[in-house]
Amino acid sequence: MNQNQERMMGNKGFRTFWLSHTATQFGSQVAFLGLPLVASLTLSATPMEMGILGALEYAPFLFIGLFAGVWVDRFPRRPQLILSNVGRALLLALIPIASFAGVLSMGWLYIIAFLTGIGTVFFDIAYQSYLPALVNKEQLVKGNSLLEGSRSAAQMSGPGLAGAIVQFTAAPVAMLTTSLAFLISAFSLLFIKRDEEVSSSPGAKRGLWEDIREGLRLSFSEPLLFGVIRCSGIFNFSWSVMFSVYVLYAIEELQLSSGWLGFVYGGMGVGFFLGASLVHKAIRKFGMGPVVVGSAAIAACGGPFAPLAVGSDGMTALILSVGQFFFGLGISMWSISTLSLRQTIVPAHLQGRVNATVRFVSWGAYPLGSLVGGYLGNAFGMRIALIAGAVGLAVSVSTLLFTPFLRRKEKSVQELEKGNFKGIG
Structure with missing residues (x-):
């Protein structure tokens, strides 16, 4: 353990934040598989209904993402993290309650997914903007790596737990695990005592x-x-x-059980863990820019596995799991490197708004893609939707060839801070 890491682990505020983040990621990963399973197994959703469900879950990033960024910059971020997770916990607890009462429907699932998405908007933007208040800039890459490590551990265990719960009980029951995890996360944040700097009083702000x-x-x-x-x-x-x-394809066309599907998603968790472990060394060896480009390319390699999966249940699950591994490895390294880049070169008073802009575009693309995927699955078959998505992943990587990333070889936060960045003071 190096000196920076020792100081960071001695930081009680960061340790508490890390615990909260771990609980949140665990709950999120259970819901990541659990919510589609509720729709497909309990409510017999069609491909288009699955697309609408995914769209509504991320639609708030389009509708309120930019406004949430201003809010995050204007007010202390810790209370926003707490309220977001309490709200999401209460909303998701409604799913098993409605199921046991016999009134659960796709309409109710749509409403809960959309409202939960609002909480996700505020939590995601606030948590990314809050970390620089807890650690020094030279600790950002390592801090983000530890947070991503928690995400990878949750990714390895969360979907498997969701699959097991669904296999032996019922899909809505998995949502109770998510609710509990969100409540634990919110409660732990109450113990962080470090003050945050707010640039000025809300009343003195300019127009929205x-x-x-x-x-x-x-x-x-x-x-x-x-x-x-x-x-x-x-x-x-x-x-x-x-x-x-994806979930409907695996269950209906590949005939995989929820248990096997949990194993498949576990492959992403292994990739997340490995990526979080390697990204710091990769940046030190190759530089930030090449790692960003390389991580996107690795993630895109996961695309072709799903439409090509064939064979027995075990073989099919293994092929899908390898694809998930590449997704996890690349996405983990991408998330850590690009987030550390933003946290380093963007002024503190603009962190919320820049993070919100990134989420507005990147996560705002989710609902649009979900609707297109649902349409393609309905009209041409789910395998065609998977192939179209895989082609799009390759296109996304090619756009990085028209950026300065491959020429930027900074290998530390200090070098990044000394970089000549247009528009950043």
Whole structure:
């Protein structure tokens, strides 16, 4: 353990935040598989209904993402994290209650998914903007690696747990696990005592739209930030085209059980863990820019496995799991490197708005991709939707060839801070 890591692990605020993040990721990963299983197994959803469900879950990033960024910058972030997770816990607990009462329907699932998505918007933007208040800049890559490690552990165990719960009880019961995890996360955040800096009092702020424009201007004028946004938008759109029908395809066409599906998603967790472990060394060896490009290419390699999966249940699950492994490995390294880049070169008072802009485009692409994937699955078959998504992933990587990333070889936060970045003061 190096000196920076020792200081970070001695930081009680970071340790508590890490625990909260771990609980949140665990709950999120259970819901990641559990919610589609509720729709497909309990409510017999069609491909189009699955697409609509995925679209509504991420639609709030399109509708309120930019406004949430201003809110996150104007007010302390820890209370927003707490309220977001309490709200999501209560909403998801309604799913098993409605199921036991015999009133659960796709309509109710749509409403809960959309409202839960609102909580996700605020939590995701606030948590990314909150970390720089807890650790020094030279600790950001390592801090993000530890947080991503928690995500990978949750990814390895969460879907498997969701699959096991569904296999032996019922799909809605898995949502109780998610609710409990969100409540644990919110409760642990109460113990962080470190003060946050708010740039000025809310009443002294400029107009809402002027604040939004400032975040947009910086995000789209700096070539590296714009390169990340463009690639993420196309990648996530294509990913969502695939995953709007992925669970239904695995269950109906490949005839996999929920238990096998949990194993498949566990492959992504292994990739996440390995990526979080390797990214710091990769940046030190190759530089930030090449790691960003390479991680996107690795993630895109996971695309072709799903439409090509054939054989026995075990063989099919293994092929799908390998694809998930590449997704996890690449996405983990991409998330850590690009988030550390933003947290380093973007001024503190703009963190929320820049993170919101990235999420507005990248996660706002999810609902659009889900609708397209649902349509393609209904009209041409789910395998065609998977192939179309895989092609889109390759296109997203090619956009990075038109950015300065391959020429940027900074191998530390200190070098990044000394870099000559247009529009960042």
